[in-house]
Amino acid sequence: MRLAFYGSSLVSAYWNGAATYYRGLLRALAERGYQITFYEPDVYDRQKHRDIDPPSWCRVVVYDGTVEALKRVAQEAAKAEIVVKASGVGFEDELLLAEVMAAADSAALKIFWDVDAPATLADLKAAPDHPLRRALSSLDLVLTYGGGDPVVDAYRVLGARECVPIYNAVDPETHHPVPPDPRFVADLAFLGNRLPDREERVEAFFLEPAQKLWQRRFLLGGSGWHDKSLSPNVAYIGHVPTADHNAFNTTPNAVLNISRASMAENGFSPATRVF
Incomplete structure (x- = not known):
């Protein structure tokens, strides 16, 4: 199954704490047979501070931080059975959400993955006309990085069909003892x-x-x-x-x-x- 994931960065953790979360989740999905493409903008000097090379289990597409490039990669969402737009991408987030979900196939599973739910919910509550707030009812699912019942209840009240927290975990291939430095x-x-x-x-x-x-x-x-x-x-x-x-x-x-x-x-x- 093809998965198109639009996030901040998979290859760089520079000003991007979500990188390790993305890596663990997507690698686990790849091991279960998902064909994943990760789309990330070239912003905030992240590409100059890469932590890893593009992994074998995921195709990484880096696009320029321009509206033209954003719209171009958004069209590729049409090729996937699952389309994910993460929070905090860092460049034209609202436009990216609109373009990606508009391009997605009508039968695709459409997901908003919030890696900073407390901050996102504060923005939504402060702005009744926020684009994400208007889009929630058209999405199939909201996944969050943690938050528990307060976050789940808040998203449901705002119009999400369903909200499920996906917590991180300790992967022994990533987190393990090493000699002191x-x-x-x-x-x-x-x-x-x-x-x-x-x-x-x-x-x-x-x-x-x-x-x-x-x-x-x-x-x-x-x-x-x-x-x-x-x-x-x-x-x-x-x-x-x-x-x-x-x-x-x-x-x-x-x-x-x-x-x-x-x-x-x-x-x-x-x-x-x-x-």
């Missing part, structure tokens, strides 16, 4: 990109304790923290490629996971980067 030596480490509804909680649970425990070594990974005021015992290492995630999680004495505020308010929505 001196680059990641620390008493406590945190990996996460700098986002508005994450920053305050990172300050409270990570940076403030670091100020009080000056004799301990803290390690901060992720994009966007370069101009953040940090105490001397916090080492900032920037973007951490997925190839280094196991070493990052194996080496420190402890690794901290911090749910964003919107996730904490909307039921069980664990971070996409499993450790």
Whole structure:
């Protein structure tokens, strides 16, 4: 069965925490016989920070970040029995949804896959005329990255026919112990990109304790923290490629996971980067 998936990026986790989630899900589907094509725009320098080459189990189509290129790849949805538009693609999301679903065959299964349901639902509630809100009733299914009953109920109220959370999992082929790496030596480490509804909680649970425990070594990974005021015992290492995630999680004495505020308010929505 052919599956057309329109997402942010499969090959790059740069400013794209959903990459590891996509990879695990789609590889598992490929092993079950699905023929998958992943369409991703060339935006935010993601192609300059690739973590992996296009995998053997999935055809990857990278298109220019232009409306013309978007419309061209959207037409390829007509070839698939299952058509998926993910949230947070990062370029003309509303237009992409409209073009992809309009091009899809009438018999195709049409899915909106929300990898950040708390943020999406906040946008929908604030904008009664939001294009996604108008489109929900025409889609067959909404899948979400976590969220639990609050997210399911909210999507149903907004007009979704059905909403099913699909949680991530630990794949032993991806997540496994590796030897410690001196680059990641620390008493406590945190990996996460700098986002508005994450920053305050990172300050409270990570940076403030670091100020009080000056004799301990803290390690901060992720994009966007370069101009953040940090105490001397916090080492900032920037973007951490997925190839280094196991070493990052194996080496420190402890690794901290911090749910964003919107996730904490909307039921069980664990971070996409499993450790």
